[in-house]
Amino acid sequence: MTVKIKKLRENAVVPKRATEFSAGADLYACIDEPVTIAPSGLAKIPTGIAIELPRGDFAAFLFARSGLGVKHGITLSNSVGVVDSDYRGEICVGLCNVSDKPYTIQPNERIAQMVVMPVVLADFIQADELSDTQRGEGGFGSSGRL
Numbered sequence: 001m002t003v004k005i006k007k008l009r010e011n012a013v014v015p016k017r018a019t020e021f022s023a024g025a026d027l028y029a030c031i032d033e034p035v036t037i038a039p040s041g042l043a044k045i046p047t048g049i050a051i052e053l054p055r056g057d058f059a060a061f062l063f064a065r066s067g068l069g070v071k072h073g074i075t076l077s078n079s080v081g082v083v084d085s086d087y088r089g090e091i092c093v094g095l096c097n098v099s100d101k102p103y104t105i106q107p108n109e110r111i112a113q114m115v116v117m118p119v120v121l122a123d124f125i126q127a128d129e130l131s132d133t134q135r136g137e138g139g140f141g142s143s144g145r146l
Contacts, residue, residue, distance in 0.1 A: 001054060001058075001116065002054065003051055003052065003053055003054070003060075003116060004051065004052035005049050005050075005051055006049065006050045006051070006052070007048060007049055008030075008048050008049060008050055008090050009030055009046075009048040011030060011032075011048065011107070011108070012028070012030045012047065012048025012049050013028035013030070013048075013108055014049065015027055015028075015049070015114055022113075023113075023115050024063060024113030024114055024115045025113065025114050025115075026065070026110040026112075026113055026114075027047045027049075027062065027091065027093060027110070027111055027112045027113065027114055028047060028048075028108050028109065028110055028111065029045050029046075029047070029093075029105050029106070029107060029108060029109045029110075029111045030045075030046050030047050030048025030049070030107075030108075031045065031046065031105065031107050032107060033107065034104045034105060034106050034107065035104065035105045036102050036103070036104045036105075037074065037095060037096070037097040037102065037103050037104075037105065038097060038102050039097055039099060039100050039101060039102065040096075040097065040098070041096070041097050041102075042077050042094065042095070042096050042097075043094075043095050043096075043105070044092050044093070044094050044095075045092060045093045045094075045095055045105060045111055046090055046091075046092050047090065047091045047092065047093065047111075048090065049090065049091055050088050050089060050090055050091065051083065051091065052088065053083075053085040053116065054085075055085065056085045056086070056121065057085075057118055057119055057120070057121060058085055058116055058117065058118055058119065059082055059083060059084055059085055059116070059117065059119045060082075060083035060091075060114050060115070060116050060117075061080055061081065061082060061083070061114070061115050061116075061117055062076060062080065062081030062082075062083065062091070062093060062112045062113070062114055063076070063080060063081075063112065063113050063114075063115060064076045064112060064113075065110060065111065065112060065113055068111070072097075072099060072101075072103050073097055073098040073099025073100075073101075073103070074095055074096070074097055074098075074099075074103050074111075075095070075096060075098060076093065076094060076095065076096070076112065077094035077095060077096040078094050081093065081094070081112070083114075091114075093111050093112045095111065095112075
């Protein structure tokens with residue numbers, strides 16, 4: 001599969017995988033100067049790129065980088081970002097700092113990873129009844145802890 005990448009700024013870095021079989025391609029901070037995220041703070045970091053996915057039944061999903069999360073408490077502010085196949089604007093990454101120390105994002109730092117995956121475009125219909133299941137309405141820990 002080919003995904004077209006448009007650099008919106010000269011200093012943007014085209015996403016790339018760190019290793020041959022990495023599922024995600026790294027996204028880079030396209031910023032001119034460092035951005036510090038305070039503890040419990042949020043930041044919207046531009047990547048300087050836009051993408052074109054090949055068909056409507058694919059989307060790009062943005063995930064946190066494990067090293068930033070585990071070592072520094074930097075993760076995505078919306079848990080997982082979704083880039084729809086018809087979106088052509090700049091990809092920006094919402095980051096949050098869940099640690100008790102400030103963290104500074106450097107220009108061209110790897111800030112997230114992007115995975116292209118198929119999606120099912122479901123049709124939603126209103127129904128008066130739903131089928132019964134063994135689980136029923138049990139949720140939020142109803143299946144036990146261990």
